[in-house]
Amino acid sequence: MEHSDLFLNRDLSILQFNRRVFEMAADTTLPLLERLKFLCISSTNMDEFFEVRVAVQKHRLSLNSLATAADGMTAGEILTQVRSRVEVLVKDQYQLLNESLLPAMQEEGIRILRRADWSEEQALWIRRFFRRELLPVLTPIGLDPAHPFPRLLSKILNFIVSLEGKDAFGRESHYGIVQAPRSLSRVIRLPQQITGSEHCFVLLSSIIHAHVGDFFPGMEARACHQFRITRNSTLLVDEEEVVDLKQAVAGELLERRFSKAVRLEVSNR
Incomplete structure (x- = not known):
């Protein structure tokens, strides 16, 4: 086993955590407004992720594009994976809002x-x-x-x-x-x-x-x-x-x- 295999990437782990927050918004067993709150939290988390973690990786990329972190990934590789995962999550957020939460809110008079x-x-x-x-x-x-x-x-x-x-x-x-x-x-x-x-x-x-x-x-x-x-x-x-x-x-x-x-x-x- 290589040394890098012992580590999880920090940024991808944060995105996975935010995916779990989003899944709380999709949980139909929760109260409707609680689901809406979880969706808002996942969106706010995404803002903070870009403000800090994506900014750090972009800075790393500008300094040395070939340098690797403990997990063996370069800044460019991390940003590529971040982009693909974020695109899917944002699409899912809008789909949940427009096709599930807003219609359910309308049924409740909101x-x-x-x-x-x-x-x-x-x-x-x-x-x-x-x-x-x-x-x-x-x-x-x-x-x-x-x-x-x-x-x-x-x-x-x-x-x-x-x-x-x-x-x-x-x-x-x-x-x-x-x-x-x-x-x-x-x-x-x-x-x-x-x-x-x-x-x-x-x-x-x-x-x-x-x-x-x-x-x-x-x-x-x-x-x-x-x-x-x-x-x-x-x-x-x-x-x-x-x-x-x-x-x-x-x-x-x-x-x-x-x-x-x-x-x-x-x-x-």
Whole structure:
């Protein structure tokens, strides 16, 4: 038996643990909202996995692509296996949500309305909510030679918009970006008087999609797609080299908001 056979790969073991968390969400013997909670936990775990473990392997790969860990795997081999396993798990997560959890929630009177399902009265309430609560706090960014691609924060919801026409200053801009900070609730409860239910919700992303053209007056929004960036959140501080450890850590925490990207998620809708 080779020495490397005595070790399990740390990153693949973490993914296997997260698979077991996901399987709790698929367990029909558990209460429905407990299953939803486990699905959310598995998604949050995935964010943390990319922020730390994938970031570490990408750093290893940049230093020496042929170096092996105790388990005998190079960083490139680990990242290849991580990618294939993550793709399967994310696909399973969405399938469970859309084909099992959401229909089961609807049977229990908990509904998340899609844009196509909004009634005229609901659409009017949502538009007023958008203009009152969202339009004043969200700042669109037009992409043109004077405004290069912005530095986007980690794990916030972004929308890239395909535009046609000229803005208020007469400039042509083919693309724009709208950022939704994490401080905004992703799920908004609709009033019972317009839904007939006290457990009827709409997603923040659906509201922004429906009204994204309002951010770019005078222009036509041809298409809108969600995307999200996950950045490296590891702290690289040499305790023996720094003079003030507290200051060094504070500096790393500040820089971490715009550190290297390790994952890009793009909506296919």
